[in-house]
Amino acid sequence: MATLQPGNSLSVDTDMATAVDSLRLHGGTKLTNPLTSSAPGVASPVVGRSSRAYTMSELPSFMVSAPGKVIVYGEHAVVYGKGAIAAAISLRSYLLVTPYPKPSRTLTLRFSDIGLDHSWEIDVLPWKAFAAPGKKRYYFDSLERLDPMLMKALKPFIDVIPGKVLQAAATSFLFLFMMIGNQHSPAAIYTMRSTIPIGAGLGSSASIAVCLSAALQLQGGTLAKPFKGMMPHETQLQLKRINNWAFVGEMCIHGNPSGVDNTVATGGKAVFFKRDDYSQPPEVTHLADFPELPLLLVNTKQSRSTAEEVAKVRSLLESHDGITNLMLDTIDKITTEAHSIISSPDFSSAAGSPDIVRLGELIRINHGILVSLGVSHPKLERIRELVDFAGIGWTKLTGAGGGGCSITLLKPNLKPEVLQGLEQRLSDEGFEKYETTLGGAGVGVLWPATTVDELGREGEITQDMFLEADGVKGVENLVGVSSGGKRKWRFWREWVPEDDGGR
Numbered sequence: 001m002a003t004l005q006p007g008n009s010l011s012v013d014t015d016m017a018t019a020v021d022s023l024r025l026h027g028g029t030k031l032t033n034p035l036t037s038s039a040p041g042v043a044s045p046v047v048g049r050s051s052r053a054y055t056m057s058e059l060p061s062f063m064v065s066a067p068g069k070v071i072v073y074g075e076h077a078v079v080y081g082k083g084a085i086a087a088a089i090s091l092r093s094y095l096l097v098t099p100y101p102k103p104s105r106t107l108t109l110r111f112s113d114i115g116l117d118h119s120w121e122i123d124v125l126p127w128k129a130f131a132a133p134g135k136k137r138y139y140f141d142s143l144e145r146l147d148p149m150l151m152k153a154l155k156p157f158i159d160v161i162p163g164k165v166l167q168a169a170a171t172s173f174l175f176l177f178m179m180i181g182n183q184h185s186p187a188a189i190y191t192m193r194s195t196i197p198i199g200a201g202l203g204s205s206a207s208i209a210v211c212l213s214a215a216l217q218l219q220g221g222t223l224a225k226p227f228k229g230m231m232p233h234e235t236q237l238q239l240k241r242i243n244n245w246a247f248v249g250e251m252c253i254h255g256n257p258s259g260v261d262n263t264v265a266t267g268g269k270a271v272f273f274k275r276d277d278y279s280q281p282p283e284v285t286h287l288a289d290f291p292e293l294p295l296l297l298v299n300t301k302q303s304r305s306t307a308e309e310v311a312k313v314r315s316l317l318e319s320h321d322g323i324t325n326l327m328l329d330t331i332d333k334i335t336t337e338a339h340s341i342i343s344s345p346d347f348s349s350a351a352g353s354p355d356i357v358r359l360g361e362l363i364r365i366n367h368g369i370l371v372s373l374g375v376s377h378p379k380l381e382r383i384r385e386l387v388d389f390a391g392i393g394w395t396k397l398t399g400a401g402g403g404g405c406s407i408t409l410l411k412p413n414l415k416p417e418v419l420q421g422l423e424q425r426l427s428d429e430g431f432e433k434y435e436t437t438l439g440g441a442g443v444g445v446l447w448p449a450t451t452v453d454e455l456g457r458e459g460e461i462t463q464d465m466f467l468e469a470d471g472v473k474g475v476e477n478l479v480g481v482s483s484g485g486k487r488k489w490r491f492w493r494e495w496v497p498e499d500d501g502g503r
Ligand SMILES: Nc1ncnc2c1ncn2[C@@H]1O[C@H](COP(=O)(O)OP(=O)(O)O)[C@@H](O)[C@H]1O
Pocket: 093, 111, 112, 113, 114, 164, 165, 166, 167, 168, 169, 192, 193, 194, 197, 198, 199, 200, 201, 202, 203, 204, 205, 206, 208, 253, 254, 304, 305, 306, 307, 399, 400
């Protein structure tokens, strides 16, 4: 166990040794002023690798990143202890952490996707409330619910921020900062950009919660950066801690999450997830052989809130408990059957294989039940109608529904012109198709936040560069994990070798 002391020095025992070792590698010299910005798109030169060095209280700018997800089977039922299958996608959130120079005691959030730019002074935050007897939690603890007294203590700091969307994100940050950090935590700017559409069922909130959890624990020195040779049990322990606190961050955003989104955003690839007792850890099976299913992902662009969709199912359970429970049980059976098809050693996604048809039929049945649970939307039904009319696959909503995205499992050997015709129709009706691959890497870290330019020079990724990157492509080009060696993203997953772009 490790404890944080005032001024961020560490007292260490076993599982912290690696964290300290990796930090020691950087002990000594100063990095360039972290607030120095270069011209947009131009990396500022940094000192060479061998002479770049930091102390615990003087960390470099660094980045963390976590993926979004699609739930392939089991959304909503998973909130009630049933199984769900979900896979990470290549759309991701990126968080740049830039230390303020001393003696600043400021925290600044720049979450530009939602227009949040807000600062607090660390010293005036409600530390007393968080240190009261029975309230303090440590980085190795788990929380199953938010303490109303602590939420009340944060309220005045959140109420000054306009609107629910911004407040939810700010609460997630501030609650985690108060829990994981302490009064002596370093002053820093947290700049967030995401390529995941917000509130569209692709787990944007879990993705940012994972980034915040990982960044704050890295800053606190309670998490070791992944390194070659990290023992599997240590990797698992670190992922567990990131995931535990990400779950808390998710609770701040939408109240009663099942934990499937943050679990996939943390570990990546794909999982079978079930949590029937919230006081116990969930049952998580990593689906290392998750197949490359041919999926079409379409956004209705109809916004909605996960919390409201989850509340709809809750109220149906209250008014029709017997029938609703039967529907949730049926979804559980669907997920279990899909899991056994995918995990079978004979599984084949080749043309003519019955497995894809069975998986497709399960997708169609799952969607039908979600419609009956009241969480579809006319726009989702319109997409399903267009896909059914073209006869190219099986469609369901994904995530909370009420708008957001649909997925279609495509039939093998489709004629390209049929698919193109459908895509044109979807676009004409105002829907947006996403290009993404399933089974991406989980949480990763880029330490320090540097990239290599066209001339092969390594330079710091500044806030201005990050904020000015143009759209999804701009963000991916500047900081993306699939960098072809331009950036040294590292991942905690055992099956992802270093420097392969996280795939
Ligand atoms: N890029 C982002 N920057 C800041 N906050 C974000 C971002 N993406 C998501 N959020 C937070 O997460 C909330 C959306 O969560 P939710 O309704 O669960 O949708 P989703 O299905 O995308 O997870 C937003 O209201 C916002 O508070």
